[in-house]
Amino acid sequence: MPVTILFSYNAALLYQILAVVLLLIVAFSIVLKKALKERSLRKTAEEKLKDLHYKVQNLEMETIKHKLNPHLFKNVLNSIQSHAYQTYHALDKLAGVLDYILYESDDQLVSINQEVKFAENLIEINRIKLSPLFDLNVKVDMGKYGIVLNEPLVPPLIFATLIENAFKHADIQNEDAFISIRMVFHHGKLVLEVANKISEQPMLRKEHSGFGSGSLQKRLEAVYGPHYKLDKEIKDRIYKVSLKIDVIEYKDKMHTGG
DSSP: OOHHHHHHHHHHHHHHHHHHHHHHHHHHHHHHHHHHHHHHHHHHHHHHHHHHHHHHHHHHHSOOTTOOOHHHHHHHHHHHHHTTTTTHHHHHHHHHHHHHHHTGGGSSOEEHHHHHHHHHHHHHHHHTTSOTTSEEEEEEEOTTOHHHHTSEEEOTTTTHHHHHHHHHHBOTTSTTOEEEEEEEEETTEEEEEEEEEBOSSOSTTSTTTTTTTTHHHHHHHHHHTTSEEEEEEEETTEEEEEEEEEHHHHHHHHHHTO
16 A cells, blocks of 8 residues: 555545543533532522521411411422422422512502512412413503502502412312412402312312402401402302402502592
8 A cells, every 4th residue: 555545545534533521521611501500500409498498488487477387488499499499490489479478468568560470470470380271361451550550559469369278178189170369450440350170079168268258358448448349159060250459540549648
C-alpha cells in the first residue's frame, strides 16, 4: 500500500475517532446538564415541600375563622409529594393557597382579583386528585373593570366553601360526573356559579350541610346586607349554587356611609 494512501487512511480513521470522541463529550455534557437541572429542581421541590409542611402545621395549630379544613391540604400535599417532580407546578398553587389563608385572610376585605386568584389555585390543587378524563369545566371572565377589581370589596375566602363542597361531594366515579365552576364580573356584579353531579349518598340533603352550617350566609349578610343573593338547588342529583354580589351598589354604600 503506498505511503500516501496509508497516510490518508490513517488520517480519515483519526478524524472518525475524534468525531466519535467529540460526540461522546457533547452527549455526556447534555446528560450531565440535564441531571444537574433535575437535581436542582428536585432540591427546590424538597425545600418547597418542607415549607408547605410547616405551613400546614401552622394552619392546624391555629384556630382560624372562616378557614378551610387543614385535612384538605394534608391530602393534597401527600398526593403532590408522591410524584413531586411531575406535578411541580402544583406546589406553587398550594403555596399560594396556604399563603392566602395564613396571611391575606386576616384582612377584613380583599380585592376581587385576589379572591379569584385564590379560587383558581384552589381549583388547580384539587384537579390533581381527579382523572385526566374527568369533566372539570372552569370559566373566569372578569371583563375590563381593572380599577374595581383591585379594590378591597370582598371578604377573603368567600368562594372557598362553595368550591370546596363541589370537590368534596362530587360523584367522581360515575362516567357522567362533572364539576362546573364559573366566576364572572359583569355589569357591576360578581357572580360565582358552581354545579356538580353529587353522590347517591344524601350528604348534601342534610339540614346543616352545604354552606358550612350557615357561616357563609352569615358572613354575606354581615358584609353586604341586601346587596347579595345566594341560591342553591338539587335536582336529578345535580347540585347547583349561585352567589351574586352587587359590588358596585355595595361600593356606593361604603362611600356614602349608608
